[in-house]
Amino acid sequence: MHIQKTVGIYTFVTCFTALFGAVYELFSHEVYSYYMIYAFALPLVLGLLPGILMLSGRLRVPDRAACRVWNCGVATLTVGAVCKGVLDIYGTSNRLIYVYAAAGAALIFAGAVLCAAKRRTSQGVHDDQAIYTDK
Secondary structure, three states, X not given: OHHHHHHHHHHHHHHHHHXXXXXXXXXXXXXXXXXXXXXXXXXXXXXXXXXXXXXHOOOOOOOHHHHHHHHHHHHHHHHHHHHHHHHHHHOOOOHHHHHHHHHXXXXXXXXXXXXXXXXXXXXXXXXXXXXXXXX
């Protein structure tokens, strides 16, 4: 099942991001960034927790397309938080860093829409049902 693999990957990514943030801030000469400190929370909350809920049966497993778009959104948000943290620690800023947040949010939204659309068609509700049937 691909959800078990996804949970394993999100566990690794969450631990790696937390460790990366800790090591990076250890060598940052006591300059801290909340984006770097809490970057691990994005894959934890948006990836690992939903995956655990899917494995336990409390959350429906979406199709692979919805999962892939959602995972791309989580990755984009996580990389954006780490990049923003690096820039904060370095003492500079960049307007383009907010593209990560916008793109990540758009991908998360698209993944949720794909999941909802799949749920709607799996429940037997089809908008084009009358067009393609001979009845």
